[in-house]
Amino acid sequence: MFEIAKSYLKLKIAMSDGVCAGLDPITPHLFASQCTRFIDGFIVTLELLVFSSLIGFAVAVLIVMARVSGRPLLSIPAQAYTYVFRGTPLLVQLWILYYGLGSLGEAGLGPLWPFFKEGWWVGLLTLVLNTSAYVAEILRGGIENLPRGQVEAAEACGMGWWLRMRRIIFPQALRIAWPAYGNEIILLLKGSALVSTVTVLDLMGQTRTIFARSYNLSIFLYGAILYLVMAGAITLILRFVEHRMAIPRVARKAAADPATAPTR
């Protein structure tokens, strides 16, 4: 395990060195001189994004299943969860967990202290909690937009709740919800910049550090360009997946309808 972590660290260093060697001749001096910092931050942001979106999706699936289960004991807590996390700013959530819970220290948190000490872990936790609430709401929109007849047909075929969920409801709800889900991933990427307020040197954190030294505004523009590159790449990947999972000859729903789009 330790060996893997070590070689991953080496790989990251090699990656930022390699990328910067390639970018050096084609970028302005100011960027080139700080390039490894930017790329290091880029990688940290990418890590946070990948982990938080994957874990957040899994949590969201659990929440939405509780929400549509029809059992108040499950659906009410799920509803409260989405209400609280969608109703408060991400920055407040982050500071409650990092500065608030962190202030309890080793005495109050016991074995959890090493976790809450690290800005990266708390940042990841906050992003997971936050995005899962939004994704759950998006998926619920997809499930509720599903034609009622399909669920009834599945019931008539004798499918149980779980089988219906797995074969009929979820695969279709995901297709309906996909464009909105793509938006949420972009918002998650942008939200991840806030972890720089809890000492994490992600892309935003590095950008702020470099800016604090040089006080040159173009530093922010370089940071912005790197975020735009990442957002563009995500958009392309999500669109590719959308085409791959589209059912041939079935017209896609008008996903951009603002009236039915899940609200942020």
Place this chain on the structure above:
Amino acid sequence: MPQNVWSLLAFGDTGWGDELLAGASITVQLAIVSLACGLILGLILAFGRLSHWRALRWLTDVYIIFIRGTPEFLVLLLVFFGLDQVVHMAATGLGFQSGFEIPKFAAAVAGLSLIFGAYASEVFRGAYLAVPPGQIEAAMACGMSSSQVFRRIRLPQMWRFAIPGLTNLWMVLLKDTSLAAVIALDELLRQAKVASEATREPLLFYVSAGVLYLVLTGISDIVRHRLERSAQRGFAR
């Protein structure tokens, strides 16, 4: 402990309750002023995107892509430090002593409305295009000029199509005001930070701030339902 908690959240010199509420008031003011500026900017940008001039369309497109793909936090800092440097340069250029500072409230409004405007322009454009073309043709067949068509047919209905999108953006804006705490504007989250640093009770004050945000978004939710209902008046859903 509960006695201690209530005395910390009390009003007056000893507690921080009034400071938190004052912060919440700044938060609401910031959101409302940004909303007004952002709506105007959004309308201008929407017409840029719908314009016949390719250069204008291209320019607004680039702007919107930039805002959509850049963290709000970065935009806010860029505007804050950017305005600061511009004002500083202008002041020294005009022969004033340096030490001129841009008000933080103005910087935060500028940043937030630049973001809001970009998203609002998408909503406005969608609402403009959502008016059925048959109605436009009918109006023209009645002999209305294009400005009449706009004033009598398009504008009144754009409102109806734009409301769900705009109320959604308002919720985003309200939550984004918390970013202004990072540039030390005395809004709700910043007041909670000051209080927690003075009392060493960060958990209590950040949770209190969270509850107040929840109250603000809860009120907005009620207003949103009313607005959406009134916008849908007379239309079968």
